[in-house]
Amino acid sequence: MPAASPPRAMPAASPPRTIPSGQAVSMLGIKKTLAWCYISAPLYVQVVGGEYHMFKPPGLSTGQMVKDGGYLPRQLYIRHQDKLDSIPEVQAQVTRHLAKRIAQDDHQQAKQLLVDMVEESFQEPRAQNFQGLAPTVKVLVQQYSQRGPAIRELALLANKNYGSAVHAVNVAALTLAYCFKHGFAGEISAEYGLAAMLHDIGKLAISDEILNAPRPLSPREFEMMKSHPEEGLRLIKGHGFSRLVEEAVLEHHERLNGQGYPKGKSKISLAGRVIGIIDSYEALTSDERPYRRPLSCLEAIELMHQETREGKFDLAVFKSFAYCLT
Numbered sequence: 001m002p003a004a005s006p007p008r009a010m011p012a013a014s015p016p017r018t019i020p021s022g023q024a025v026s027m028l029g030i031k032k033t034l035a036w037c038y039i040s041a042p043l044y045v046q047v048v049g050g051e052y053h054m055f056k057p058p059g060l061s062t063g064q065m066v067k068d069g070g071y072l073p074r075q076l077y078i079r080h081q082d083k084l085d086s087i088p089e090v091q092a093q094v095t096r097h098l099a100k101r102i103a104q105d106d107h108q109q110a111k112q113l114l115v116d117m118v119e120e121s122f123q124e125p126r127a128q129n130f131q132g133l134a135p136t137v138k139v140l141v142q143q144y145s146q147r148g149p150a151i152r153e154l155a156l157l158a159n160k161n162y163g164s165a166v167h168a169v170n171v172a173a174l175t176l177a178y179c180f181k182h183g184f185a186g187e188i189s190a191e192y193g194l195a196a197m198l199h200d201i202g203k204l205a206i207s208d209e210i211l212n213a214p215r216p217l218s219p220r221e222f223e224m225m226k227s228h229p230e231e232g233l234r235l236i237k238g239h240g241f242s243r244l245v246e247e248a249v250l251e252h253h254e255r256l257n258g259q260g261y262p263k264g265k266s267k268i269s270l271a272g273r274v275i276g277i278i279d280s281y282e283a284l285t286s287d288e289r290p291y292r293r294p295l296s297c298l299e300a301i302e303l304m305h306q307e308t309r310e311g312k313f314d315l316a317v318f319k320s321f322a323y324c325l326t
């Protein structure tokens with residue numbers, strides 16, 4: 001009897017060239033602006049009949065395919081698991097490209113890239129996805145700290161679909177404007193920028209029905225919404241984020257008069273006070289809610305000044321933020 005051959009390592013399964021429509025694999029559309037960032041994973045096109053055919057094999061970029069005379073279909077698809085696994089790769093690619101866009105003063109494109117990438121990063125609450133945002137924020141600090149008020153303009157650039165990613169990018173841009181105006185060191189500015197980007201990360205645990213309600217929230221819904229700072233801290237805790245980032249995530253809705261949440265604290269970290277003020281300003285001036293009109297910059301500052309007098313916000317931080325908007 002021949003000796004049993006030793007077990008062989010299984011070759012990595014190569015991805016299917018065709019995926020029948022209705023198969024259990026869930027396919028997700030990818031943003032055209034980010035298609036070039038997916039290199040390791042295969043991308044698919046959907047054909048008549050609903051089947052998916054492989055368009056780009058693993059290891060190649062769509063940029064290379066276009067260079068070689070190919071075309072880019074209007075919509076490309078990716079397998080669900082591949083998309084989640086690709087987030088760090090997408091973040092790294094965008095970060096590389098971002099520096100170039102900003103150097104060319106193409107802030108519109110820079111913002112679009114950032115918003116799309118943050119949206120991808122927020123899709124699945126994994127700490128590694130959030131850690132991948134730190135190098136991106138560092139690029140923003142390196143590039144924009146030399147460019148006067150351009151970072152503030154980044155926050156003002158309109159974006160068609162206002163959502164959590166746009167809010168995160170706007171709060172981060174305004175926070176960096178604040179840091180630059182006040183001469184914070186590069187590493188501290190980067191910590192503040194990351195804190196701003198992640199401040200609402202706990203909203204990933206809140207249902208879309210509550211987050212996107214086209215009306216004021218009911219008391220019960222508001223109670224659920226109030227859990228997002230603690231949910232956020234739970235998501236990032238123990239994954240190498242600094243204390244400053246953790247405090248901003250947990251305390252950005254606390255108010256000095258004790259009327260904030262989740263704890264009703266009146267002693268709030270500096271990061272919590274700074275991000276709390278900038279977050280409120282961004283929410284008031286944005287199209288965040290369809291049932292109320294956004295305030296102008298001046299109206300928002302007047303309202304917040306009144307609230308500061310009532311004891312909600314730190315007067316010194318509020319003044320220095322208002323000053324950096326001028």
Ligand SMILES: [Fe+2]
Pocket residue numbers: 199200228252253
């Ligand atoms: Fe929040």
Ligand SMILES: [Fe+2]
Pocket residue numbers: 167199200279
């Ligand atoms: Fe927020």
